[in-house]
Amino acid sequence: MIKPRTLFDKLWNSHLVDIQDGDLIYIDRHLVHEVTSPQAFEGLRNGGRRVRRGKMTLLVADHNVPTTNRSNGIIDIESCVQVQTLEDNAKAFCLEYFGMEDIRQGIVHIIGPEQGFTLPGTTIVCGDSHTSTHGAFGALAFGIGTSEVEHVLATQTLIQHPAKNMLVRVDGVLPVNVTSKDLALYIIGKLGTAGGTGYVIEYVGEVISSLSMESRMTICNMTIEAGARAGIIAPDKTTFEYLQDRPMSPKGIMWQNAIAYWKTLTSDRGAYYDAELFINANSLVPMVTWGTSPEDVLPITGCVPDPVVVVNPSKRAAVERSLIYMGLIPGTPLTDIKIDVVFIGSCTNGRIEDFRAAASILKGKKIASNVKLLAVPGSGLVKKQAEDEGLDIIFREAGAQWREPGCSMCLAMNADKLDEGERSASTSNRNFEGRQGRGGRTHLVSPIMAAAAALTGKLTDVRKL
Amino acid sequence: MDKFTKFTGIVAPLPIINVDTDMIIPKQFLKTIKRTGLGKNLFNEMRYTKDGLEISDFVLNKPAYRLASILVTGSNFGCGSSREHAPWALFDFGIRCVIAPTFADIFYNNCFKNGILLIKLPQSDVDQLIFDAKNEASPMISIDLEKHEITCHDDICIKFEIDSFRKHCLLNGLDDIDLTLQKKNKIERFEIHHHLEQPWL
Numbered sequence: 001m002i003k004p005r006t007l008f009d010k011l012w013n014s015h016l017v018d019i020q021d022g023d024l025i026y027i028d029r030h031l032v033h034e035v036t037s038p039q040a041f042e043g044l045r046n047g048g049r050r051v052r053r054g055k056m057t058l059l060v061a062d063h064n065v066p067t068t069n070r071s072n073g074i075i076d077i078e079s080c081v082q083v084q085t086l087e088d089n090a091k092a093f094c095l096e097y098f099g100m101e102d103i104r105q106g107i108v109h110i111i112g113p114e115q116g117f118t119l120p121g122t123t124i125v126c127g128d129s130h131t132s133t134h135g136a137f138g139a140l141a142f143g144i145g146t147s148e149v150e151h152v153l154a155t156q157t158l159i160q161h162p163a164k165n166m167l168v169r170v171d172g173v174l175p176v177n178v179t180s181k182d183l184a185l186y187i188i189g190k191l192g193t194a195g196g197t198g199y200v201i202e203y204v205g206e207v208i209s210s211l212s213m214e215s216r217m218t219i220c221n222m223t224i225e226a227g228a229r230a231g232i233i234a235p236d237k238t239t240f241e242y243l244q245d246r247p248m249s250p251k252g253i254m255w256q257n258a259i260a261y262w263k264t265l266t267s268d269r270g271a272y273y274d275a276e277l278f279i280n281a282n283s284l285v286p287m288v289t290w291g292t293s294p295e296d297v298l299p300i301t302g303c304v305p306d307p308v309v310v311v312n313p314s315k316r317a318a319v320e321r322s323l324i325y326m327g328l329i330p331g332t333p334l335t336d337i338k339i340d341v342v343f344i345g346s347c348t349n350g351r352i353e354d355f356r357a358a359a360s361i362l363k364g365k366k367i368a369s370n371v372k373l374l375a376v377p378g379s380g381l382v383k384k385q386a387e388d389e390g391l392d393i394i395f396r397e398a399g400a401q402w403r404e405p406g407c408s409m410c411l412a413m414n415a416d417k418l419d420e421g422e423r424s425a426s427t428s429n430r431n432f433e434g435r436q437g438r439g440g441r442t443h444l445v446s447p448i449m450a451a452a453a454a455l456t457g458k459l460t461d462v463r464k465l
Numbered sequence: 466m467d468k469f470t471k472f473t474g475i476v477a478p479l480p481i482i483n484v485d486t487d488m489i490i491p492k493q494f495l496k497t498i499k500r501t502g503l504g505k506n507l508f509n510e511m512r513y514t515k516d517g518l519e520i521s522d523f524v525l526n527k528p529a530y531r532l533a534s535i536l537v538t539g540s541n542f543g544c545g546s547s548r549e550h551a552p553w554a555l556f557d558f559g560i561r562c563v564i565a566p567t568f569a570d571i572f573y574n575n576c577f578k579n580g581i582l583l584i585k586l587p588q589s590d591v592d593q594l595i596f597d598a599k600n601e602a603s604p605m606i607s608i609d610l611e612k613h614e615i616t617c618h619d620d621i622c623i624k625f626e627i628d629s630f631r632k633h634c635l636l637n638g639l640d641d642i643d644l645t646l647q648k649k650n651k652i653e654r655f656e657i658h659h660h661l662e663q664p665w666l
Contacts, residue, residue, distance in 0.1 A: 014662070017655045018648055022630045026655055028666050036548065038498035047642065056666075064496065078496035085498050121663060129547040129571060145549035145575035146500075147641070155645045157652060161628075193483055194541035197570055227544065229570050250665035258665045293483050314482045314539055321481070411546075413492045420515065432487045432545060434510045 004268035006165045007234055008200045011140040011265075015123050022159040027152050028122035029139075030057045031108045032095075034064055034086040035413070036127030040150035041089040051093045052156040058117055059090045059097040062107045063413045067376050067403035070100055079414065093153075106379020106405040109133040109347035113217065114381055116246025120235035120262040125152055130347045130429065132223045136216035137243070138235035138265045140200070143224065163229065164274040166199040170207040172282040177463045179357070180215035181349060181427070181446035183207070183279075184222035185287040189297040190277060196228025199275065202267060203233050207281045213242040214353035221348045222429055225294035234266045288334055288459055289431045289444040291322035296431070298334060300449070300461045306330035325433055326441050327421070334459050337443070341424040342373040342454040343436070344447055345403075346410035349427035350378025352385050354447040359391045361451035361462065362398040368457030373400035374416060376408040400454070412437045425453035467580040468638035472561055473607040474534030477524050478598040482539035486551040486572060489543070495550050503550055504557030525558075535606060536563045537594045543572025552579045562608055564615075566591050577631050578641065582610060584625045594623075610636060 005013070018024040037059075044051070051057060064079035074080040083100070090097030098105045104115065109130055112118040118134045124141035125131060127149045134141035148158055168187060174180075201223050208216065216233050223231030240259055243249045250258045285299040296319075298305070307323065307330070310316040323330065328337070344350075344358050355377065367373050375395045377383035383405055386392055392402045409416040410428035418424055418440025427450050431442040443459060452462040494506045512523050519526045525533060536555070542565040543551060552575045555563070562582045576583050586594075597617060598604040607616040610632060615623040634641070645652075660666070 015659075018651050021633075021644065024645065024648060024651075026652070026659060028663075035495050039500050039549075042498070043642075049642070076496075082496050082498060119666070122666065127547060127549075129545065143547040143571050145547055145552075145571060145578065147549060147575065147578035151642050151645065154642050155652065156656075157645055159630075159641055159645065193544055194567060194569070197541070197567060227541065227569060254665045258663075261663065293485075314480070317480070318482050411487075411492050413495065430485075430487070430545060432485045434491055435487050438491070438510055438515060 004270040004272070006267045006271040006273065007138065007202055007232055007265060008140065008163065008165055009271070011121065011123065012162055014121070015140070017157055023162060024157050025123060025160055026157050027125050028056060029112070029117060029124040030152050031112055031124070031126035031131070032057060032059045032149065033108050033126070033128065034061045034082045036146050037089065037149055038082065038085045039146050040153060041093070043150040044153055049154045051095065051153045054093065054095050056156065057095050057153070058112070059086055059095050060105055060108055060111055061086055061100060063407045063411065065100055065406040066414055067406050067408045067416055070404055103380035103384060106382065107347045107350060107407055109221065110350055110378035110382065113137065113213070114246070114379055116243055116249030119243065119249070120239060121265050125158065129224045130221050132230050133217050133221040133347055135220040135223070135230050135232040136213060137239055138232060138262065140230060140232065142229040163200040164198050165272070166196065166201045166228065166275040166277070167273040168201055168203050168277045168279065170203065170205040170279045170281050172207060172280045174207055174281045175284060177448060178284045178286055179446040179448065180211055180218045182284060182287045183281065184219045185289065185294070185297045185444060186284055187277070187279070188222060188226045188294045189287070191226040193225060193293050193295040194227040196223065196226035199228045200230045200232060201226070201228045203231060208233055209236065212353060213238060214351040217351065218348055222294070225429060235262045286446060286449050286462055288449065290326065290328060290334060291319065292325055292431055292433050293318070293322070294429070294431060294444065296322060300334055300459065302334055304328045304330050304332040304334065335461060337459045338423065338457060339425050339443070339453055339459065340371065340422045341418060342371060342450050343376070343409040343424055343426040343428060344374070344450050345376030345378060345408055346428040347378065348429045349447050350376065350382065352382050354427065355382070355386045355391050356389070358447040358451040359394040361448050361465065362400070362455070363394050365398055365455055367399040367454040371454050371457050373398070373454045374403060374409060375400045376403045377405045379405045409436050411435060425450045425459060466578070466638045466640060469561065469580055469582050469610055469635040471607065471609050473605060474561065475530060475532055476535045476537055476594065476598040476604045476606050477530040477533035478595040479524055479536055479538040480595050483541045483544055484538060485545035486543055486548050487545055489551040490548065490554040495548060500553045501557055503554035504559065507554040507558045529604065532559065534559050534561050536560055537591060537598055538563065538565045540566040542568050544569040547571045549575045549579070552576045552581050556581055564591060564594060577635065580635065580638065582608065582635060584615070586623065586625060590623055
C-alpha cells in the first residue's frame with residue numbers, strides 16, 4: 001500500500017528533479033520585482049548566463065512606485081533607477097513586464113492570481129517573503145533571497161530542504177465582522193512568530209472551505225509571520241471559479257484537463273502531520289496587535305499586557321522593548337489607543353473584497369478629523385473594479401485619499417510613511433520597529449477594523465460601531 | 466563566494482529575540498542595485514539617531530565591539546522580509562558568523578549563499594557566550610567549521626551541528642548555480658516529463 005501523503009508531499013515529489021547534494025526542485029512560476037532582482041540579473045550578466053525559461057517569469061514594479069499622480073514618473077532618484085533597471089532587464093532578457101502605466105501593474109502577489117499566472121499544483125517563488133500568498137491556490141509558494149532568484153533565473157530550479165508538515169484545522173463559523181485577517185492574526189498569536197519555522201502549514205476545515213479566494217490569500221499571506229515559509233489550501237470549486245477565464249489560465253480542453261489534475265491535489269486520508277493545531281472559529285473576535293512582532297496580538301476587547309507577568313526572561317525583555325517603542329502603558333484598554341493614520345492596502349488586504357468591506361463601514365460617514373486614511377488598491381485592475389463599483393467615491397466622501405496601486409505604506413519604501421511617533425491602524429502584515437517609517441507605530445488589523453478606527457480616531461471594536 | 470574554514474574573531478552580544486531583517490537593514494537602503502556598501506547602515510535605526518549620530522550604548526558602537534566579526538543573539542534571528550540585503554549588510558560590516566538558538570528559514574538560506582556561517586546552539590550555550598562577550602576584556606572565539614567546534618577563551622570547546630552539503634559549499638566556496646548547471650541533463654529530462662503531466666504550464 002502506498003503511504004498516505006500530504007498535499008505538500010505531493011507538490012514536492014512532483015517537482016523533484018534530483019536528490020543528490022540536497023533536493024533540487026523545479027520552479028514553474030517566478031515573479032520578479034525591482035527591489036530583490038537587480039543583483040540577480042547582474043549575476044547572470046557577469047556569469048554570461050541566460051534566463052532558462054523566460055515564459056515562466058513575470059516582472060512588475062511594486063515596492064518603490066509612487067501611489068500619487070504618476071504622470072511625472074518617480075521623483076526619488078534611487079527608486080527611479082531601481083524601477084528603470086527592472087524594465088531594462090525585462091528588455092535585455094526578453095521577459096514579460098508590467099510597467100507603471102500598465103493597468104495590470106500592482107503588487108506582485110495580487111497580480112499573479114489576478115492574471116491566472118498563479119495556478120494549482122505549481123511551485124511559485126519570488127524574492128519576497130509574502131510569496132506564501134499563492135499557496136491559497138494549492139501551489140507550493142515561498143519567498144527566496146536574491147541569490148536564489150538568480151539560481152531560478154539561470155536554472156529554473158532551486159536547492160531546498162523539504163519542510164515538515166503542519167495541519168491547521170479551523171472548524172465552526174466565523175462570527176459576523178470577524179474576518180480571515182483576524183483568524184490569521186489569531187493563529188500567529190497561538191503559534192508564535194517562529195512557531196512555523198521549518199514547516200509548511202496546510203489549512204483545512206469548514207471555515208477555510210467557506211472562504212473566498214481573497215480571504216484564503218490573506219491567511220496564506222500571513223503564514224510567513226508565523227515563521228512558516230508556505231501555507232497551502234487544497235484547490236476546490238471556489239479556486240476553479242476564481243481562475244476560470246483569467247488571462248493566463250489554461251483554456252478549452254486544456255482547462256478541463258487541468259481541472260481533472262487539480263482535483264487530485266488533496267492530502268490523502270491518514271497522511272501524517274508533524275504538528276497539528278485545531279481551532280473553533282465560533283468564539284473568535286476581531287484581533288489587533290499591540291507590539292512590534294505579529295505574535296503580539298490580542299482581541300480588541302483586551303488591554304495592553306504587563307511584562308511583569310511574562311515568565312520567560314527573553315520574552316519579557318522583548319515585551320518591555322515593544323512597549324517603550326509603541327509608547328504604551330500596561331493595562332490600557334486597546335480601544336483607548338488613539339491613532340493618526342489608517343492604511344488600507346498591501347498584499348495582505350489590497351484586493352477588491354477588502355475595499356468592499358472597508359467601504360461598507362465608511363459609507364455615508366466621515367473619518368475623524370485627526371486621522372489620515374490612505375486607500376491603496378493592490379493593482380490597477382483592483383482599482384478599476386473598485387471605481388466601477390463606486391467604492392472610490394465612498395472612500396473619498398469619507399475623507400480618504402484614493403491612491404494608485406503599489407506596496408505603499410506596508411513597508412514605506414516610497415513616500416508613504418509614518419513620521420516618528422505617529423500611530424497607524426494598518427491592514428498590512430508587519431508591525432516591526434520602523435517598518436512603516438522610523439519611529440512609526442503600527443497596529444495590524446482587518447480592513448473593517450481599519451475603517452472603524454478611521455471613523456473614531458482610535459482602535460475600535462467594529463462590532464460595536 | 467568566499468571560503469569559510471577556520472576563523473577567529475571578536476564576539477558582539479545582541480541579546481534580543483526575533484531580530485527581523487527590517488532591523489538588520491531598514492528599507493530605505495534597499496534601493497541599491499549593488500550588493501556592497503550596506504555595512505555602514507547595518508542595524509541603522511538601533512545604531513544611529515535620526516540625525517545620523519552614533520548611539521553610544523548600541524553594541525557595535527562600543528569600542529570593544531567595533532571590529533566584531535561574530536554576533537551572538539536571541540532566537541528567531543533574521544525573521545520577516547526575505548531581503549538578502551540583510552546578509553549583505555552583515556558581511557559588508559565584517560560579520561562572518563552569527564550564533565543563535567534558532568534562525569528564520571529564508572535568512573538562514575541567504576546567509577549560506579554569502580559565505581556567512583550560522584550556528585544554532587542550545588539557549589544555555591548562547592547565554593554563556595553572551596555572558597562571556599559582555600564580560601571578557603577581549604571577547605574572542607575561534608570557529609573550526611571542519612571540526613564543528615567553537616573554542617572559547619579558556620579553551621572550552623562547544624560542538625555544533627551543520628548540514629553536510631552546506632558545510633561542503635562553505636568550506637570550498639562553491640557557487641550553487643555552477644553545481645546545478647552540471648545537472649542540466651536531469652533538468653531537461655524532468656521538463657519533458659513535467660510537460661506531459663501538466664501541458665498547460
